[in-house]
Amino acid sequence: MMQVGDFTMKQSKKPVTLQDVAKHAGVSRATASLIVRNSPKIAPETRKKVLKSMEELGYVYDRVAANLRSKSSTTVGIIITDISNTYYSELLKGVHHTLEKIGYTVLLGVTFDSVEKQDQILSTMIEHRVGGVILCPVSESSDAIVNRLKKIQTPIILAVRELAGANCDFVSVDYKAGAQMAVEHLIQKGHKRIAFIGGYSKSSTWIKRIEGYSLALQQAGIEIDESIVIDSLPTREGGMDAVRQLLSQRNLPTAIFCFSDLVAFGVMQGIREAGLTPGKDIAIVGFDNIPEAEIFYPSLTTVSSFAELTGKTAAKLLHERIVHPEGENQRIILNPELMVRDSS
Amino acid sequence: MMQVGDFTMKQSKKPVTLQDVAKHAGVSRATASLIVRNSPKIAPETRKKVLKSMEELGYVYDRVAANLRSKSSTTVGIIITDISNTYYSELLKGVHHTLEKIGYTVLLGVTFDSVEKQDQILSTMIEHRVGGVILCPVSESSDAIVNRLKKIQTPIILAVRELAGANCDFVSVDYKAGAQMAVEHLIQKGHKRIAFIGGYSKSSTWIKRIEGYSLALQQAGIEIDESIVIDSLPTREGGMDAVRQLLSQRNLPTAIFCFSDLVAFGVMQGIREAGLTPGKDIAIVGFDNIPEAEIFYPSLTTVSSFAELTGKTAAKLLHERIVHPEGENQRIILNPELMVRDSS
DNA sequence: CTGAAAGCGCTTACAG
DNA sequence: CTGAAAGCGCTTACAG
Numbered sequence: 051m052m053q054v055g056d057f058t059m060k061q062s063k064k065p066v067t068l069q070d071v072a073k074h075a076g077v078s079r080a081t082a083s084l085i086v087r088n089s090p091k092i093a094p095e096t097r098k099k100v101l102k103s104m105e106e107l108g109y110v111y112d113r114v115a116a117n118l119r120s121k122s123s124t125t126v127g128i129i130i131t132d133i134s135n136t137y138y139s140e141l142l143k144g145v146h147h148t149l150e151k152i153g154y155t156v157l158l159g160v161t162f163d164s165v166e167k168q169d170q171i172l173s174t175m176i177e178h179r180v181g182g183v184i185l186c187p188v189s190e191s192s193d194a195i196v197n198r199l200k201k202i203q204t205p206i207i208l209a210v211r212e213l214a215g216a217n218c219d220f221v222s223v224d225y226k227a228g229a230q231m232a233v234e235h236l237i238q239k240g241h242k243r244i245a246f247i248g249g250y251s252k253s254s255t256w257i258k259r260i261e262g263y264s265l266a267l268q269q270a271g272i273e274i275d276e277s278i279v280i281d282s283l284p285t286r287e288g289g290m291d292a293v294r295q296l297l298s299q300r301n302l303p304t305a306i307f308c309f310s311d312l313v314a315f316g317v318m319q320g321i322r323e324a325g326l327t328p329g330k331d332i333a334i335v336g337f338d339n340i341p342e343a344e345i346f347y348p349s350l351t352t353v354s355s356f357a358e359l360t361g362k363t364a365a366k367l368l369h370e371r372i373v374h375p376e377g378e379n380q381r382i383i384l385n386p387e388l389m390v391r392d393s394s
Numbered sequence: 395m396m397q398v399g400d401f402t403m404k405q406s407k408k409p410v411t412l413q414d415v416a417k418h419a420g421v422s423r424a425t426a427s428l429i430v431r432n433s434p435k436i437a438p439e440t441r442k443k444v445l446k447s448m449e450e451l452g453y454v455y456d457r458v459a460a461n462l463r464s465k466s467s468t469t470v471g472i473i474i475t476d477i478s479n480t481y482y483s484e485l486l487k488g489v490h491h492t493l494e495k496i497g498y499t500v501l502l503g504v505t506f507d508s509v510e511k512q513d514q515i516l517s518t519m520i521e522h523r524v525g526g527v528i529l530c531p532v533s534e535s536s537d538a539i540v541n542r543l544k545k546i547q548t549p550i551i552l553a554v555r556e557l558a559g560a561n562c563d564f565v566s567v568d569y570k571a572g573a574q575m576a577v578e579h580l581i582q583k584g585h586k587r588i589a590f591i592g593g594y595s596k597s598s599t600w601i602k603r604i605e606g607y608s609l610a611l612q613q614a615g616i617e618i619d620e621s622i623v624i625d626s627l628p629t630r631e632g633g634m635d636a637v638r639q640l641l642s643q644r645n646l647p648t649a650i651f652c653f654s655d656l657v658a659f660g661v662m663q664g665i666r667e668a669g670l671t672p673g674k675d676i677a678i679v680g681f682d683n684i685p686e687a688e689i690f691y692p693s694l695t696t697v698s699s700f701a702e703l704t705g706k707t708a709a710k711l712l713h714e715r716i717v718h719p720e721g722e723n724q725r726i727i728l729n730p731e732l733m734v735r736d737s738s
Numbered sequence: 739c740t741g742a743a744a745g746c747g748c749t750t751a752c753a754g
Numbered sequence: 755c756t757g758a759a760a761g762c763g764c765t766t767a768c769a770g
Contacts, residue, residue: 113521115763459747
């Protein structure tokens, strides 16, 4: 008993290496190395013997040392802007699930929409020798990041927001088409005065939506009234603030197209605050189809932007790019889908 | 121009090392090494010169090689069961935020409540030489994992669910007290027939809740009716299934205490399905206070289990344990808090 | 399969 | 501050 205890103590000080395993099993280090890497060149009995030694000694493979020597990597990074936004958690789920199945370990970075943090996280990940990075850029992206991405040797996949000139693979959703379907749906329901609420008006994803919004109105012969286009932070709080501003006007809209589901929840709350019933007095359409949209009351009509699929696709693109660094850049734009529910 | 291009190409093949930087700046490798590590022993001018060389050569620090040599680690792992559950995304946020501020890079693992996946993720993380791991165990934890944790050299912090005998630091919430306050609140509101719905009845977190539920009823002199205690998957779907079962009975309860907010959302949906109004016909109390609880309609009365704070605390415990491996194990149980809203 | 050697990119330790 | 050497734990390449 004493001896077992002592032995364990020793291990805790000096971790056992492949060398130790080889000696214990009476084989060479090279053989042991082949075995941890599942080489088929090793005779089954030798293999068994060595695995037994590993078990006995409590050997743990040092993947970091292996990666260093073989100049490979088994980690990848995913950088999102906000972890509390279920759009991003769904996306993260898609990325994580796919990459882990392939055998990568994922490093998570969260920028909280800060350019500085994004820069810093990118550096840290690359210093950690990730094999590649999936980047969902912050909304206020500068030229600096584009220049940086062009220089980076590590494969980078952009998701959600594009960075013009960055020369990376890209996956996103057709926000313009999505906004257009949302507004066309409202027009079809008989609405003529339709507000567009929320979102950061400098971001590319907002600009795409306003294009779709404008196009739908235009095609229906409805003039755009800029007083009912109000931007905000892309959050629930932002939606509440914006809708308060909207409801303080005289000529109220009969329908609101919201930048995102998150904004829509804030908008609904603001509408209730004003004594109106969302979905009845004012129709609401969101964007993203986050899981909450379906279970909200009233359930939210929205445009699905397929967060999880976006993540999956980004993961696949990254894997392809890692395996095949020289291939031509891909640009995948998913088609959104209108989910009609009770709020419109 | 040609030359610049050629130069860049070369870099892409052979990454520049500290050796290259030292040569370029005319200093020794040791000096360069001290500079990347921000040693104060270096004269400012030397430092500046070397940093300039790094800039020019496009040097990127290889933290992995550095960690290997110095037997240190700058990564930590966090293992959660479900990324779509906002309880866990809030917890993850707390962990991530805290650890990143200290300077760790975080590896994310998601078990989807599978014992095998949990085992495998733990192995992968340790093979990646993480400095420590925060583990939110799967609900069906076996003795095997406990035995394994006892052997692992890497610091492990348990969060949310405890594993008896694992001998790790632990942080969680007092589920029993939380359940008790929830039920006492309902009793105070005049309810006498109170159901307990949802959750996996084998899990320690369910058992704690049933204890609190029973205690509150007992103290009020109300007998427990097992026909209105129905377990389920700890999800929205689980809540719907369970409440359907409940509503098919004759003697309906006037209030429902739900295992979690997620379950509560399913319960509310099930109640609406049956033509009743949640919060009016049947009072509902949830557990966790996830962000959606507040914005739901009707807003959900619930017990806050402080997900983000739990994550922050776990992160702090982990850091302490890494810095101070020999200290005594800590056990931090946060006090829950009742959030009264419209659903009760 | 073995064995001895070299090397991945860094840090450590030490004499000068 | 420099310089030369050793080493972290692994893989690679090669002669046997």
